[in-house]
Amino acid sequence: MVELDDRKLKILQAIIQNYLETGEPVGSRTISKYTDLNLSSATIRNEMSDLEDMGYIIQPHTSAGRIPTDKGYRLYVDLLLLDKNKEVENMKSILIEKADRLESLLEQVAKLLAVNTNYATMVTTPQYKKKVKFIQLTEIDDKQLLAVIVFEGNIVKNKVIKVTRSLSKETVLKLNIVLNTFLQGLDLAEINLPVITQMKEQAGEDYVTLVNDILDAIMQAVSGDDDFKVYTSGATNILKYPELSDVEKASELIYTLEEKKMLSDLIHNKMDDEETRGIQVYIGDETPIETMKDCSVVTATYEIEEGVYGKVGIIGPKRMDYERVVVTLKNLMVELDDIFKNKT
Amino acid sequence: MVELDDRKLKILQAIIQNYLETGEPVGSRTISKYTDLNLSSATIRNEMSDLEDMGYIIQPHTSAGRIPTDKGYRLYVDLLLLDKNKEVENMKSILIEKADRLESLLEQVAKLLAVNTNYATMVTTPQYKKKVKFIQLTEIDDKQLLAVIVFEGNIVKNKVIKVTRSLSKETVLKLNIVLNTFLQGLDLAEINLPVITQMKEQAGEDYVTLVNDILDAIMQAVSGDDDFKVYTSGATNILKYPELSDVEKASELIYTLEEKKMLSDLIHNKMDDEETRGIQVYIGDETPIETMKDCSVVTATYEIEEGVYGKVGIIGPKRMDYERVVVTLKNLMVELDDIFKNKT
DNA sequence: AATTAGCACTCACTTAGTTTGAGTGCTAAC
DNA sequence: GTTAGCACTCAAACTAAGTGAGTGCTAATT
Known part of the structure; x- marks a missing residue:
């Protein structure tokens, strides 16, 4: 059985289009007048009955017109995607x-x-790709550092990090270098334990907490939730x-x-x-x-x-x-x- | 005429409280039973009639109960603000x-x-107070600079600035110093023409456009719309x-x-x-x-x-x-x- | 003089019954 | 295969009657 002949298709399309406009169930008489098929409402009724059997349309209650089912819409959409290029939006x-x-x-x-x-x-x-382009630590004041993390694609994240004691300019510089050497070009998955421990070693014992904080900040900036x-x-x-x-x-x-x-x-x-x-x-x-x-x-x-x-x-x-x-x-x-x- | 005696006030309060709960117009009988005033519905009716004349309550239609008017609510709110300290929210x-x-x-x-x-x-x-705490320019790559602007209160704004030609490390450093010397501690109103021209002079003719861009970025970061x-x-x-x-x-x-x-x-x-x-x-x-x-x-x-x-x-x-x-x-x-x- | 009981009246809301009309399915004729 | 005709269905709109919460007024009570 050929699922749908041309006439059925035209009728279905007419039903759907009409329903799209009005939101009301559409009856056989409407279709009979609406289309250029020149068929009486009775014929349409027969066809509609077939379409209902095939599951493309449905009656919300006896003696009401038909509305499309999900399957009906689906067919309509699939057939539609040969776009007439409408006026370009401004x-x-x-x-x-x-x-x-x-x-x-x-x-x-x-x-x-x-x-x-x-x-x-x-x-x-x-x-975005969560690959670190570079990291920049700056002092805001005695007790706070600002970490700016730039990711591939120029997405920039900031995070204020609290420190317990003031850091010297040299320390900050050193930390910057360490962070960048280790993390540049890595994405989230690549920042694993070996990298981290190695980095902590380089930074020196005194700064383990700080490095942790910075990593946390990166994680936070990266973990989609915060940012998606x-x-x-x-x-x-x-x-x-x-x-x-x-x-x-x-x-x-x-x-x-x-x-x-x-x-x-x-x-x-x-x-x-x-x-x-x-x-x-x-x-x-x-x-x-x-x-x-x-x-x-x-x-x-x-x-x-x-x-x-x-x-x-x-x-x-x-x-x-x-x-x-x-x-x-x-x-x-x-x-x-x-x-x-x-x-x- | 003393606007409201104690009894009227109690009745009004009862009406409002009941209405708050139910959302339905409240009638005299309800109040008569609801309160500890021990008054018959008829008395309440008289009082309600008075309250209606005074504009505190109104009938949505004849033969319906009363609901509070804006004026009624207003009185209720004004009288209420001696808070019973409710359970502390968690x-x-x-x-x-x-x-x-x-x-x-x-x-x-x-x-x-x-x-x-x-x-x-x-x-x-x-x-927030729009006072610049410090500015930091960093190179992202040949064609792009990242301006990080930190405001009083640790509010951080980023802006990527495009440059036509690559800048040397020294230039960036110099620009950083100039920007910070001139802008630190200033708020939007204080960044006026004299400051700007002076700053441009300091930066050197080659960087006028760049300084302009940075100022634009600050403006943008600061102008409430974007950010409120x-x-x-x-x-x-x-x-x-x-x-x-x-x-x-x-x-x-x-x-x-x-x-x-x-x-x-x-x-x-x-x-x-x-x-x-x-x-x-x-x-x-x-x-x-x-x-x-x-x-x-x-x-x-x-x-x-x-x-x-x-x-x-x-x-x-x-x-x-x-x-x-x-x-x-x-x-x-x-x-x-x-x-x-x-x-x- | 204030309060209350009693009563007629109002009116939104509910319920049930009626009408209407768009729509169907079926059958018989074209 | 198509169509006209007709009996049938059913949601929605309308109507009418009934219900009840509520009122305002008056006359009796405290």
């Missing part, structure tokens, strides 16, 4: 102005996307879609967006999976986040430079305008690429 | 663990407060209160919380006003934020050190449990004080 100009710092740039991206799409959005900070951020925007857009806006669901959803940790699941889970590099569409249950089972999520990956990735995601109702969202994201990725290339 | 221990960085500490505070109070919360980063942040949490708590949870209102409110800029009005407006240093209660229309006219906001000011202030705010329905909120905030302020004192 985000770019706005973005560049604000692009003085990566973080505020990303925040802006989230905001702009939310405003433009009318969905909720999220943007993660990039997962998720910006969200447009949470309230969710309330615009009746199927999500009852207090129960909306509450859960907005909470998930607020409690950003959960969102990182969506990304971390599959971060290294080659497949998820492009544009990824999760429909309903397909998302790894339980509370979003009534939504769809579209994610895209941006790349700041080789090996430094972040994600952009759009969260909306299952009947989100996939075409527009996918195209918008694709354009955005191109623009971000431009920005990062011209910047670095 | 936030402190949790806080200290997480207090490795000020920003994440403040985020945690917002979160904890939200969880404990069941209201929406906000915490602003402190407005507001953390919010518990936005979804708003949905727990029926009087705020209809889509219209909730949407506006949560949006206000998300769009943090508006919140800063609440604080900036009156930041320097001596009065607002303590605990501040805004009821309904009293808040400077239009969208919060159906809420009450309680704010408190924390102090990291002399002259470095930030605000903590709790946003809830007008019938929020003022007593608890005020006490919680007071305790929190004490705890934050402790943390900051032990840290600095």
Whole structure:
């Protein structure tokens, strides 16, 4: 049995498109008039009945129209990805102005996307390579040192370290040299016990605690948690879609967006999976986040430079305008690429 | 006419307290049973009628009980501020663990407060004194310098500066000395044209652009916008209160919380006003934020050190449990004080 | 003079019944 | 294979009656 003939496909598409617009179950008569197929509602009904059997659409209750199932959406999305290149967004100009710092740039991206799409959005900070470029210790005053750690990709971390006794200029210089000799070019995994003990030896017994503190600081700067951020925007857009806006669901959803940790699941889970590099569409249950089972999520990956990735995601109702969202994201990725290339 | 005799006051208090709990209009019979005044509902009715004339309570519709007006709440709050010292919150221990960085500490505070109070919360980063403690330029590579600027209060800002040509070690050293000699101890207002021109002279003609870039970086680091942040949490708590949870209102409110800029009005407006240093209660229309006219906001000011202030705010329905909120905030302020004192 | 009991009245809320209309599935005719 | 016609279903909108918490007023009680 050939799963879907051309006519069924056209009908399915019409159903989905109509449903995307209205959010209401769509009936046979609507389709009969809506399409250029010139079929009576009765015929459509027969076809719809077939489509329901195949699991692409469903009736929310007897004597209601049909709405697409997750499977239906999935087919629609898969068939859709031959993009008609829509009007180019003019985000770019706005973005560049604000692009003085990566973080505020990303925040802006989230905001702009939310405003433009009318969905909720999220943007993660990039997962950068955690390779130490250099370390610089400076005295702030008698009791405090400032450790500046620069990682590959010019990500800079600061940490104030308390010391019990004042250190001489020479000591600080020496420590700087030791730290850099040992740690430069290493990533987190390579800073292992042998390196550490050797380094401590070099530094001299008196400074073991200090070296420990500095290593702690590096660890802290590096351990993703502290530093992996998720910006969200447009949470309230969710309330615009009746199927999500009852207090129960909306509450859960907005909470998930607020409690950003959960969102990182969506990304971390599959971060290294080659497949998820492009544009990824999760429909309903397909998302790894339980509370979003009534939504769809579209994610895209941006790349700041080789090996430094972040994600952009759009969260909306299952009947989100996939075409527009996918195209918008694709354009955005191109623009971000431009920005990062011209910047670095 | 003596505005309020003792009995009226007791009745008003009873009405408000009951309303705080239930969120429902409260009737005369309830009060008659609830209080130890031993008055019949009829008497209460008479008194309530008086209270309504005086503007402390109001009927949402004929033949409904009464609810407090803003004026009623205001009286209640003003009379309440002789705190019964409630159980000390155990936030402190949790806080200290997480207090490795000020920003994440403040985020945690917002979160904890939200969880404990069941209201929406906000915490602003402190407005620190913008006085330069020292500046450190370091080469990252041929084309990039890293400027680390430490301000009074150990706030550290980084900025990567691009240079067109490679600089020698000596040049960097010299620039460091010049920058520090001229800028140390100055705050933003004091970095004026004379200082700048003098500094440029000292640096030598070749480095005018570079000095400009560095000054720009400082400006950027200092100019509040970039750096004044507001953390919010518990936005979804708003949905727990029926009087705020209809889509219209909730949407506006949560949006206000998300769009943090508006919140800063609440604080900036009156930041320097001596009065607002303590605990501040805004009821309904009293808040400077239009969208919060159906809420009450309680704010408190924390102090990291002399002259470095930030605000903590709790946003809830007008019938929020003022007593608890005020006490919680007071305790929190004490705890934050402790943390900051032990840290600095 | 203050308090209270009693009573008629109001009005949001609930419940149950009714109507409406969009939509279906089936059958028989084209 | 397609379509017209018809009986049937069911959510949603409307209606009507009933309920009860609450009020304001008046007359009796303390």
